[in-house]
Amino acid sequence: MSTLNLLRLLLLAAIWGASFLFMRLAVPALGPAWLIFSRVALGALFLLAVTLVLRQPTVWRGHRRHFLLLGLLNTALPFLLFAYAARVLPASLLSILNASAPIWGAVITALLQRTLPAWRVQLGLLLGLCGVAVLASSGAMALPAGAGLAVVAGLIAPFCYALASSYAKEPxxxxxxxxxxxxxWAATLLALPLLPVVPAAGPVTTGALLAVLALGVLCSGVAYLLYFRLVDELGAAAALTVTYLIPVFGVLWGVLFLDERIGGNTLAGGALVLLGTALVTGLSLRQFRGAR
Structure with a gap:
């Protein structure tokens, strides 16, 4: 891997890791619905500008159903669930739960194929499950009341990512x-009906608006462009190693900017989730180094 692509990979992980920080900053003022609508609408406008500048086709005609399904599973629903969970859970824990997406993907694949996965995948699933149990335990963090539902939401969100990935295998x-x-744009339309039902939580501050702007432009628009560039340069398998780096930055930003305290149980649970994810996805250093 070239130095430039390594820097791109680290930058992408830093940006996506920061998304949990920005959600924690914005959701107390905006609430989950307004936060996610603002995020995806800003991301859609940014990507529209990029599409026009690069003179790329939009190919909306004939693919509306495809975009709606992808927008629901890969954007609107997981973003909303993470925003709901961000009202209670620390950014560091959210970023670790996000890393369980490949584990959910292995479960979905096994159910669809009606076969037991390889022993390595089974071990990864077991370690991932143990890691989630450690993270969700009462001793993992001093979590407030109602954190149980937030943890469930934080686990369903990566499950949605896994469903989207399973669908995208034959897009x-x-x-x-x-x-x-x-x-x-599909996610923007799907989030729109929620606005009158789930009002903003409180007075909108300048800090909350800046956090939403960062979520929409940086964490949605710029991050997508970085990711697609990495896929083109390295291939999908090597680009997906960003999954293992996001929790590192998520924890780091939470400690630096939100004064979150990281206990031994959090570190142990996070390590188990990441190790389980590595086993499930079959992470190969040889494959990573050999990326073109």
């Missing part, structure tokens, strides 16, 4: 940028 022939652009 229509749509370019990557068009997929990101179309699904972001």
């Amino acid at each position: 229509p022939s749509v370019p990557a940028l068009a997929n990101a652009h179309g699904s972001m």
Whole structure:
């Protein structure tokens, strides 16, 4: 891997790790619905501008159903669930729960194929489950009342990512940028009906608006562009190693900017989740080093 691509990978992990920090900062003022609508709408506008500048096709015609399904599973629903969980859970814990997406993917694949996964995958699933149990235990952090539902929401969100990945294994022939652009607009439409039902939580501050701007433009728009560039340069398998780096930055930003305290149980649970994810995905250093 070239130095430039390594820097891109680290930057992408830092940006996506910061998304949990920004959600924690914005959700007390905006609430989950307004936060996610603002995020995906800003991301959609940013990607529209990129599409126009690069003169790329939008290919919306004939793919509306595809974009709606992708926008629901890969964007609107998981973003909303993480925003709900961010009202209670620390950013560091959210970023670790997010890393369980490949574990959910292995479960979905096994159910669809009606076969037992390989022993390595089974061990990864067991370690991931143990890691989640450690993280959710009462001794993992001093969590407030109602944290149980927030943890469940934080686990369903990566499950949605896994469903989207399973669907995307045989997607229509749509370019990557068009997929990101179309699904972001679909997520905006899906989030719109929630606004009158789930009002903003409190007075909107300048800090909350800046956090939403960062979520929409940086964590949604710029991050997508970085990710697609890495896929083009390295291939999908090597680009997905960002999964293992996001919790590192998520924990780091939480400690530095939110004064979150990281206990031994959090570190142990996070390590188990990441190790289980590595086993499930079959992470190979040889494959990573050999990326073109």
